[in-house]
Amino acid sequence: MEKEYRVKGSSDEFIDANIQLALAVVKKLQEKQETRACLVFPDKPEMRRASELFKSALDSIDGITIGSLDDVPAGPMTSFFRSGRNTLDFDFEDENEDRWKSNEPPSLYIFLNCSMRELANIENADLGLLGFPPKDLHYRFLSQFTPLFYIRIKEYSKTVAIAPYIVNYSGAVFRQYPGPWQVMLKQADGSYTCIAESTTRFTLGEAKEELLRVLGLQEEEGSSLEFLRRGYKASTWLEDFDLEASSAWRS
Structure with a gap:
């Protein structure tokens, strides 16, 4: 059949x-x-x-x-x-x-x-x-794996005081073993270019900061605008490193 x-x-x-x-x-x-x-x-x-x-x-x-x-x-x-x-x-x-x-x-x-x-x-x-x-599954089990190929694409928008008032931008956290972890910026033609590298995995908050830096959209360090955008916590729950059984997933 x-x-x-x-x-x-x-x-x-x-x-x-x-x-x-x-x-x-x-x-x-x-x-x-x-x-x-x-x-x-x-x-x-x-x-x-x-x-x-x-x-x-x-x-x-x-x-x-x-x-x-x-x-x-x-x-x-x-x-x-x-x-x-x-x-x-x-x-x-x-x-x-x-x-x-x-x-x-x-x-x-x-x-x-x-x-x-x-x-x-x-x-x-x-x-x-x-x-x-x-959540314990990540801390106890998945944290023990070393990523050989990883890509996490994120899209953002930021309000600015001048036209166009809203800036849309996107990028990705990328890693191809044994190369370094990279933050990639999506360009107008749809391609991605590396703007930052690290031997350890970027948190999503760190990746966003790198994107803002290269686009010239960062607020002044320590300013109230920076705090309002970031909040008091700049990481996700899985980036609570104190709870993980291994740091292999970030290496």
Whole structure:
């Protein structure tokens, strides 16, 4: 029976790009050392979709296996989400289910395209909250990972006393290992240029200050306008460094 997948959109493009990147990484690693990689998808529908779209690429890599977080033991909240999804998943037959299996355990797991809701399953724990894991998951678990590729795009606006009165600007925090962390400014032609570098991760507040600095939009240091814009706290909850188990995520 011919299979139908959801209409191609921006989210699918990111999903497919991440899969292609993971496959390329596995090939590069295998050039340097023996690597038995397992690609882990958020659920079985995503795994089946990938196995169809990337069948040839998967066949070209020795020892690769695939799996899904549906195989991880789930608590009551996660089981609720899975049961609802499986009710709508009528495509029970999967001709590729046993195509990429191995008797040898993987030496590398790559988790692909997981949302906040699936992070707790990666840690082999229940979600605990509807839609989002607890903050402790970051402090205890995610803080131990060193980001190899990271991009966080933010858009801002600032009121000024002269025309055009409202200045819209945007930028990104970017890192490609082993390079430094960078603050990137989005230019008029849509490209990004580096305006600041650091060996440690910029907080979102620090990145915004760098953008304002290069645009000439900073208030005088210590002024009331600066305090009103910043407030008393210039960081987000996950940047509470005293609570984190590791500083690897900032290195």
